[in-house]
Amino acid sequence: EKGNYRHFMEKExxxxxxxxxxxxxxxxxxxxxxARMAGDVDFAALDRIQIVACGTxxxxxxxxxxxxxxxxxLPVDIEIASEFRYRxxxxxxxxxxxxxxxxxxxxxxxxALRLCQAKGLKTAAVVNAQESTMAxxxxxxxxxxxxxxxxxxxxxxxxxxxxxxxxxxxxxxRARGRIDAAxxxxxxxxxxxxxxxxxxxxxxxxxxxxxxxxxxxxRDVLYLGRGPMSALALEGALKLKEISYIHAEGYAAGExxxxxxxxxxxxTPIIVLAPYDSYYEKSASNMSEVMARGGQVVFITDPExxxxxxxxAKVVMTAPASDPLISPLVMSAPIQLLAYHVAVLKGAxxxxxxxxxxxxxVE
Ligand code: F6R
Numbered sequence: 001e002k003g004n005y006r007h008f009m010e011k012e013x014x015x016x017x018x019x020x021x022x023x024x025x026x027x028x029x030x031x032x033x034x035a036r037m038a039g040d041v042d043f044a045a046l047d048r049i050q051i052v053a054c055g056t057x058x059x060x061x062x063x064x065x066x067x068x069x070x071x072x073x074l075p076v077d078i079e080i081a082s083e084f085r086y087r088x089x090x091x092x093x094x095x096x097x098x099x100x101x102x103x104x105x106x107x108x109x110x111x112a113l114r115l116c117q118a119k120g121l122k123t124a125a126v127v128n129a130q131e132s133t134m135a136x137x138x139x140x141x142x143x144x145x146x147x148x149x150x151x152x153x154x155x156x157x158x159x160x161x162x163x164x165x166x167x168x169x170x171x172x173x174r175a176r177g178r179i180d181a182a183x184x185x186x187x188x189x190x191x192x193x194x195x196x197x198x199x200x201x202x203x204x205x206x207x208x209x210x211x212x213x214x215x216x217x218x219r220d221v222l223y224l225g226r227g228p229m230s231a232l233a234l235e236g237a238l239k240l241k242e243i244s245y246i247h248a249e250g251y252a253a254g255e256x257x258x259x260x261x262x263x264x265x266x267x268t269p270i271i272v273l274a275p276y277d278s279y280y281e282k283s284a285s286n287m288s289e290v291m292a293r294g295g296q297v298v299f300i301t302d303p304e305x306x307x308x309x310x311x312x313a314k315v316v317m318t319a320p321a322s323d324p325l326i327s328p329l330v331m332s333a334p335i336q337l338l339a340y341h342v343a344v345l346k347g348a349x350x351x352x353x354x355x356x357x358x359x360x361x362v363e
Pocket of ligand 1: 054055056057058100101102103104105106109152153154155238239242358359360
């Protein structure tokens with residue numbers, strides 16, 4: 001049920017603090033201050049992780065790659081399932097294959113998973129639908145517990161998938177001797193803060209609505225970020241494309257000079273995602289470069305980032321401050337809300353965008 005909301009997508013964006021709380025409750029022991037991943041996976045013995053997925057689930061996996069490699073020093077390969085299944089990937093049984101899928105039925109992801117199984121890999125699925133084909137076929141199921149997602153554009157499933165991979169990164173870091181008990185407790189405390197901070201960042205909705213008026217007039221929109229924010233840049237662009245039908249591209253900000261900067265002029269809104277983290281200075285300098293070429297920047301940052309922001313951004317949006325462990329979760333709502341409000345302004349069918357299906361069971 002939509003309750004007081006106009007669309008399922010709007011409701012599902014607002015459901016995220018609670019959804020994330022449910023997800024975290026399943027993967028965190030708050031008393032012991034430990035992350036717990038059910039199932040018999042020996043993270044210390046793994047050579048690597050192979051993630052396969054499509055669309056938004058793929059982007060959640062990309063965020064996971066940043067966190068898992070950084071915290072656990074465990075190599076993560078990630079590939080779009082429709083590519084992976086038709087090439088001849090070099091797979092070894094020492095790897096764990098993880099399928100990311102809201103529906104658990106996506107044909108390409110399922111085929112990629114079966115390919116991994118055939119090569120002798122242990123398999124896991126991070127899914128919402130616990131009765132799904134993927135959930136039935138894998139060795140380990142890691143449900144995302146965010147409740148049914150009805151809107152075709154994925155929102156709460158994304159943050160729930162990222163939450164699971166964040167817990168996984170912490171659990172793997174412990175298993176691999178990269179963090180001690182005190183550090184694990186510290187990380188767990190940070191993760192437990194995520195639902196409250198997501199709620200705060202949803203509070204940016206009025207500011208986002210105001211920006212949406214300009215974005216709705218654009219022909220092309222660029223999204224930029226570094227590190228995990230480069231993944232969120234892809235997600236922001238995907239959301240905008242699929243529900244508002246505006247052409248959008250997400251780029252790792254450092255790649256700008258290698259082509260996309262040629263697109264920048266005064267008609268191109270550029271959404272820059274940059275919390276005040278180790279990537280901030282670099283992202284801020286890319287932002288200055290696009291502003292020097294007339295680019296109209298919407299800067300989504302946090303209080304410290306807003307304080308140090310280069311002059312000239314058209315709009316600065318200040319999300320709550322958060323540890324880099326959870327900033328992908330906290331920074332998601334503004335880009336989801338932006339796509340949503342632009343689509344509403346354009347009169348698009350937000351929950352049923354043209355040409356798209358909720359579950360892609362054909363290749
Ligand atoms: C985007 C979106 C799609 C899905 C993709 C994978 O908003 O919803 O890109 O993420 O079709 O679907 P699942 O996660 O069900 O495998």
